[in-house]
Amino acid sequence: MNMSLLVVGSMAFDAIETPFGSTDKIIGGAASYICLSSSVLHPDINLVAVVGGDFPTDFVDTLRQRGVRTEGLQVLQDRKSFFWKGRYHMDMNTRDTLATELNVLGDFDPIIPDSYQDSRYVMLGNLSPKVQSTVIERLKNKPELVVMDTMNFWMETAMDDLRHTLTLADVLTINDEEARQLSGEYSLVKAARKIRAMGPKTLVIKKGEHGALLFHEDEIFFCPALPLEDVFDPTGAGDTFAGGFIGYLAAQGRKDFDAFRQAIVHGSALASFCVEKFGTERIAEISAEDLQQRIRLFQQLSSF
Amino acid sequence: MNMSLLVVGSMAFDAIETPFGSTDKIIGGAASYICLSSSVLHPDINLVAVVGGDFPTDFVDTLRQRGVRTEGLQVLQDRKSFFWKGRYHMDMNTRDTLATELNVLGDFDPIIPDSYQDSRYVMLGNLSPKVQSTVIERLKNKPELVVMDTMNFWMETAMDDLRHTLTLADVLTINDEEARQLSGEYSLVKAARKIRAMGPKTLVIKKGEHGALLFHEDEIFFCPALPLEDVFDPTGAGDTFAGGFIGYLAAQGRKDFDAFRQAIVHGSALASFCVEKFGTERIAEISAEDLQQRIRLFQQLSSF
Numbered sequence: 001m002n003m004s005l006l007v008v009g010s011m012a013f014d015a016i017e018t019p020f021g022s023t024d025k026i027i028g029g030a031a032s033y034i035c036l037s038s039s040v041l042h043p044d045i046n047l048v049a050v051v052g053g054d055f056p057t058d059f060v061d062t063l064r065q066r067g068v069r070t071e072g073l074q075v076l077q078d079r080k081s082f083f084w085k086g087r088y089h090m091d092m093n094t095r096d097t098l099a100t101e102l103n104v105l106g107d108f109d110p111i112i113p114d115s116y117q118d119s120r121y122v123m124l125g126n127l128s129p130k131v132q133s134t135v136i137e138r139l140k141n142k143p144e145l146v147v148m149d150t151m152n153f154w155m156e157t158a159m160d161d162l163r164h165t166l167t168l169a170d171v172l173t174i175n176d177e178e179a180r181q182l183s184g185e186y187s188l189v190k191a192a193r194k195i196r197a198m199g200p201k202t203l204v205i206k207k208g209e210h211g212a213l214l215f216h217e218d219e220i221f222f223c224p225a226l227p228l229e230d231v232f233d234p235t236g237a238g239d240t241f242a243g244g245f246i247g248y249l250a251a252q253g254r255k256d257f258d259a260f261r262q263a264i265v266h267g268s269a270l271a272s273f274c275v276e277k278f279g280t281e282r283i284a285e286i287s288a289e290d291l292q293q294r295i296r297l298f299q300q301l302s303s304f
Numbered sequence: 305m306n307m308s309l310l311v312v313g314s315m316a317f318d319a320i321e322t323p324f325g326s327t328d329k330i331i332g333g334a335a336s337y338i339c340l341s342s343s344v345l346h347p348d349i350n351l352v353a354v355v356g357g358d359f360p361t362d363f364v365d366t367l368r369q370r371g372v373r374t375e376g377l378q379v380l381q382d383r384k385s386f387f388w389k390g391r392y393h394m395d396m397n398t399r400d401t402l403a404t405e406l407n408v409l410g411d412f413d414p415i416i417p418d419s420y421q422d423s424r425y426v427m428l429g430n431l432s433p434k435v436q437s438t439v440i441e442r443l444k445n446k447p448e449l450v451v452m453d454t455m456n457f458w459m460e461t462a463m464d465d466l467r468h469t470l471t472l473a474d475v476l477t478i479n480d481e482e483a484r485q486l487s488g489e490y491s492l493v494k495a496a497r498k499i500r501a502m503g504p505k506t507l508v509i510k511k512g513e514h515g516a517l518l519f520h521e522d523e524i525f526f527c528p529a530l531p532l533e534d535v536f537d538p539t540g541a542g543d544t545f546a547g548g549f550i551g552y553l554a555a556q557g558r559k560d561f562d563a564f565r566q567a568i569v570h571g572s573a574l575a576s577f578c579v580e581k582f583g584t585e586r587i588a589e590i591s592a593e594d595l596q597q598r599i600r601l602f603q604q605l606s607s608f
Contacts, residue, residue: 210514223526
């Protein structure tokens, strides 16, 4: 069976300020990080996204060389790509948005080429829940597994759409603050119960430097984050995590508890690379062997 | 060799407010929690503490029944016990102190009875660093292992004393905020390096609901906290953790990396009980079998 992975998400420019420095416009966006990350494990990816004429063709070429098909990437030559500017606080777990320019993302109508129709695994990167559900509804065959990411912005502006999209997802990845916001529960155990009743049977709560929790059937699994000397830039860490998570599952063609556990470890290990440099720089240079070495560090860190 | 464990720390009354309820004066204090916790694993404890005439003799009897010797417990009949009143925020990881009455703790001059002189393991519970160092200096034989706890208050009011006491300790247990304050470093990896240069070769950073990190020689170990439906009262969780940690080590008579890892898991498991009810109520009812069952939950939670 073809285990092609379909990825939809933003491709964008980011400008980032952290206590360690700042960047001008660099490549960002959920789909950029997801594709770089999942292609380490599973270089068989169908990308659905939209960019403006200002988006670097070099980066698209890089993705193609990593096994990412781009027939579903719309390039709107006379328009501009999505732009986000943000500033991280000292704790690196919270940030302020300084600017958001939707540009081509404002009226994104996703195209699913025929060649993508047999995608068995789907990663709905952070994006309007309406676009996320449209992608699922335009697939003629029901996929094996749909993983979706989202963020607080959509809870505040498109909750009805989000509720609908949640019913289409098998797995939701979300951070701890967002899990609390979505459920109205402070306890993550209670939050998980409420969120799983909204649709996704499996829930991953990302806690940044505090690791990630998996809720699946009656089981809970916790994966720590690797303690790092410095976190230079957390941008894209959640997307990189999601890319590693779905990349592992698609590569294995599995969706049992053990596979989910391993997927979380792979996602966490890839995310631990992502934050070591600004933007996509670090994740773009990681090999499968680098990843396996880091996974051994995770094993040493948490086994007793 | 006698592996008696010497414990020094406060014994006190606490009044606690949380989002889930509040208590009048109940039994509290670092040494109370440490003794209850370590006696689950190692009922061979020499207590050094001071209370007023208002402190319940029932509780002292309870400790004795759990293998705690109290020749080193001073009861000052015409004075009052230490009192602390605090309020937890919704996140249960931060709190405000509403009242502190030092009372007998203000001029505590610790007595080490001759019968305590062969204590091989020492737990310096949170207390003035001057009292902590006095205890060590009044032991005629150098102990096998000295574990100390402290808090931000002493960094702000008695930093010189604290620096001296740190040079006498083999292991420091401290929370993440305090580690950052003590070291001036945000990264916990960097903070650990600086703190270990101050004296304690081994460092445990407690992160509350986010688990605990162990730094020992060139190794790092992480133990998660158990995800709980509800945390009713975090008071004493850090002391309960410390009690389980040193109790395991004293019971085993070991101080290698593997023993420290297991000690952290035992401490974390005991702390996970402590927060389930107000004050010392829950930890006082835990058996060795309850503890082993919970440790199996920790294994399931973090193995992959």
